[in-house]
Amino acid sequence: MLYRETGQFKTSYSADQAIFPIFQDRMFILGWLIVAFIAVPLMASEYWFQIILIPFLVFSLATLGLNILVGYCGQISLGTGGFMAVGAFSAYKLATNVPELNIIFVILISGLITALVGILFGLPSLRIKGFYLAVATLAAQFFLIWMFNKFGWFVNYSPSGSIAIPPMEIFGVMVTSAKADPVARYYLALGFTVVLALLAKNLVRGPTGRAWMAIRDMDIAAEIIGIKPLATKLKAFAVSSFFIGVAGALYFSAWSGTAESDAFDINLSFNILFMVIIGGLGSVVGSFMGAAFIVLLPIFLTNLFVGELGFSALTAKHLEITIFGALIIFFLAVEPHGLARMWQVTKEKLRIWPFPH
Amino acid sequence: MKLSKFLLGTASALALSGSLVVTDMAVAQEILVPSLVYRTGAYAPNGVPLANGIADYFALLNARDGGIGGVKIKVEECETGYKTPVGVECYEALKAKGAVAFSPFSTGITYQLIPKATQDKIPIFSMGYGRTSAADGSVFKWVFNFPTTYWSQASAVIKYFGDRAGGMDKLKGKKIVHIYHNSAYGKEANPTLEILAKKLGFNLTLLAVDHPGQEQKSTWLQVRRIKPDYIFMSGWGVMNQVAIKEAASINFPMENFLGNWWSGTESDTIPGGAGANGYTSTNFHSVGANFSALNDIKKYVYDAGNGAGKKERIGEVLYNRGIVNSVFVAEAIRVAQKKFGVKQVTGEQVRYGFENLNMDAARWKELGLGGFMGNVKVTCKDHEGGGGVVFIQKWDASGKKWDRVGSAKGYTPMRDVVRPLVEADAAAFAKENGITPRDCS
Amino acid sequence: MEMLNAVFVAPFVDMFTYPAFFVEVLLGGLTAGVMYSLVALGFVLIFKASGVFNFAQGVLALFAALTLVGLMTGTIPFSQNSMSALALPIWLAVIATGGVMVGLAYAIERVVLRPLVNQEEIIMFMSTIGLAFVLEGVGDMMWGSDVKALDVGIPSGSFEVNGVLVQVFDLWAAGIAAVMVAFLAVFFQKTKIGRALRAVADDHQAALSVGIPLKTIWVAVWSVAGLVALVAGIMWGSKSGVQFSLSLIALKALPVLILGGFTSIPGAIIGGLIIGVGEKVAEVYWGPLVNGAIENWFAYVLALLFLMFRPQGLFGEKIIERI
């Protein structure tokens, strides 16, 4: 009976409405925060930061953003890559043209710019639904990538169209570019991810989230009880794009350091959608799980095949692609509600553990 | 639940393999040469022969000479699928194992690695691709792009067109179209071409083709309308095959259609069948297997059953390019060993090796590659190694082989035009990134 | 003013001044559109009968083309370096590949669709992306990743009519597409299984209640879609050689789908033609204003514009909302 709610009585509505009303959940989150903020930086190697930890944080944030749109509001989007590109290129323009601006504001403003773009491309959602909307969001994907590729202004007229983040500091500590310590870049990504995840959790359990879920579960009924469909959907597009934009800005500033428009192609959009689905639609914690799974699985398979079993890089890659695809099908068949649901089932089991019922 | 067990297994195996990366560093009685390859994905047809050439040359050195300076070379392939983030992942993994030099074979990956490698003190050798202005060694200390660059190539191409027109002055008023892959790579040649258009008075039209380039109807409709005298193409992958087919089907004269050195391989022309006959492309090295080093590969590597690919594909354009890449890396290691008197060289020492390479005709001959390509002399200032020589090759569809055409000595780039551009771009990069150019005098 | 002129006047003047070229652009658009329709048809078939948005359609085309080339050249699967003596003639190779596609449909039904039956649309959609990965990996392993020339004897070359260049290959493509649509029409109208498929498309419950097993229907429709993919693979593969990029043609078919409607076969054809003509005209006449390469996103924007007026696509069934 490790996970017990019994005995935890709430004496006020505000206690019942706290962000993590159950004691064990609070401890769980606290534990993870300690690990993330203290243990990991002490132990991880540069390889871990660069290949696993920072991309995990960046993709978690993007997944969370897309989950708000798809999982909470029920609007499928395949334009995530394009929106991340908006975040990344905004960050580049801000960082190079307004060098006195602190990197924190650079990233936040990049998110806001992405939110505006998201609203613009969310407008068709009033009339277009389901897969028609999904394919229509590809218009955003292709148009945005084309735009960044085509107009020299976005890349400060660099002949190759490639952008690089200048070294930037927070309180005298360098946090961007290859000159920065990976730990510093990790903290930058971690800070944004943790704060935004908490904000997202609050949003989805509040009135905004309820309006989103109402639209998702039954848009007609939602409108009849007074929820404005367009305004609600656009809010979802805005918030979702803000998160994705911040993720794009972090992708560029905290993780890769350089980028070109191609990096944000449609494959990235699909990958993030995978993270959402595997993690669990409509789950904040699932977004993290999904991102972890999709980031780790290929690395794990490569290490397994090449490192342990000694396959050639080619065979390993072929097997990796095949197994990745097969695992996704397997997963969707076994638990279509994703890792978050599996986690919930585990929690329910723990509630009565060690008794089977 | 079975799934949770699986996940648990996954997690523990992952932790295991993560730790392996670290332990591998200790066991190194060989020099680790990483090879970022793409044997899968949209660009695999190009990536496979490249990777085979790279692997086979080091296999030859190991089998015939016992490695370099008595140390075996370990080539470790890492599959990128031509995807930039995966390339970076490969870089980090192989860096942790002690790799001495990287050749990314992707302009996108090269751009990503330049700042990282500079920080990590590992040389990047992007042979004929990547960032052109890295030719300025005073700014890009850790990046080498000899024997020649896209900008040099573009200027040599214009020289060749001038040659065909019967003199550079005859180019005035001629119509030249540049069809390019709409990516960092494809765009590299544009500024040079624009400057030359202004200088020499030809009409230049730039036509972009988006990745992957399956469908190019509108591009070729525009070609139909412009009726260019010459077409220059910077294509990659399926774009090349489709372009050659389209050109053939609108009856564009193939000998006036010139691909750059990434747009002139067997896999570009063979699918075009007889229609591809006469198509030309640039190159900076020879094709064919008629060199003693390549014969040695057949003897020491393939006959022992250790070849990376098919024996009959030795001598293909991209295979030979892989060979060239390995020759340069091997020579840089050799120079470094001699200079520092060690067998086990570091990335920093190999950088010295690259910067002090002097590949003259005699050295090529010693290597069993006499006449394989032009001379290369790298200096602190000039990481392009003198600008190189660009050859023109023409496809013979019936014989399925490339023949050299145009000037037998090849075409040298217009250094007077290109070099100032390189230095200006490098200076801008230095300024934006707070780099003080080092003193090369 | 100059800008307005360049956008709203000059391109039209251009079209009327050089009508022969304009006709050529239209022709180019139509023929490109036919090629898109070939791919879109496969999507429509599967969506219509099972409600699955099959993203693996492009990879199916690649897989079919790879298999065909492999059989034609007598390559032994999984050992790309060795050739057997058994190189099949074209007609036999095509039939054998058709058989492989039917077998594949059977396997897909068994392994992918059956465990996922009654799942939400998005789950089914994502699982077909998973399927695309599997086929991509297996196809590569079986047949190797180099470019393979595919020549099934479709003539190339071109001729001019009143200054308009006509490509022979394009005419063949249009002809083959027409034959295929006719074949599909006959299949749906005249055969028992075809009628069953139509019944399912109209009403799942009703079809099941008259005793058509869902399993049979899914195998049938995926088989037909597999054969359509084979045709698409042959046509596209003849143009560019058979290689991985072939799978990316799916992206060209998506705007066609939303424009024509996910459930309409005529929609896939007409949608393809509209997209083809629209993007070519836009690229040739307006592209140069912004340095070109606009056609990829333009196709989607064009489809989006149509959707704003008909959210279910041009030929899709009208959505009546009930509560």
Added chain:
Amino acid sequence: MSAVENPRQISGEVLLNVEDISLSFGGVKAIRGVSFNILKGEIRAIIGPNGAGKTSMLNVINGFYHPQEGKITYKGETRSKMRSHVAAKQGIARTFQNVALFKGMSTLDNLMTGRLLKQREGILQQTVDMLLHAVYLGPAKRQEVVERKVVEEIIDFLEIEAIRKTPVGRLPYGLQKRVELGRAIAMEPELLLLDEPMAGMNLEEKGDMSRFIIDLNDQYGTTIALIEHDMGVVMDLSDRVVVLNYGEKIADGTPNEVSANQDVIDAYLGVS
């Protein structure tokens, strides 16, 4: 919820008046020239055989369908076209024949969605409110507690305390209907439209539901229009009844008047 001073008083003031409403889908006429009114404070029943156009009539009233002809006057304001969320804002709430709850959410959250229309209007205010809720501090937190109290009152009223945190998808049908009523009550409507609130219920559940409807009308003065097939319920609950058949109004009056009407008897017995 605030109780009206003088409950159960039908003032004779017309709350809603529909006039000559016609509605068709394609060629099918669902409603033909129907007129009737609903007085403030009354319980008005709409009855008729299947396919008579009853649900369509409710859909017209709350703006989900737009009639081709006729006009609707609500609280003295005549309108031709209105989006349903505007109708909700003006105080029209409803339940549905086939429960239209938000299946992925808990009972509590479903009821809380009924409170959403009490939010502040305007882009700026909405953005500010959203941000406040995101940080969950100050007014946002207080507001949540206030709304929660209102909803808890409704939960008490409907006696569904035990299923507060259960996802509604897992509830039995009868309870779902009750939750749906709760969601409509949470909107604090002036006019409540109930579409077959007792369909598929057993006798005991019907009794509960009837009690809730009467209490609602009695204590809070909510005007109610309901569609119901159970004639016993209709006779007991309603003040006046309007009868539709094939989209036309065939009778209108008190339960007793209507049940004596020959057209109504014919319609129900299938005599044409």
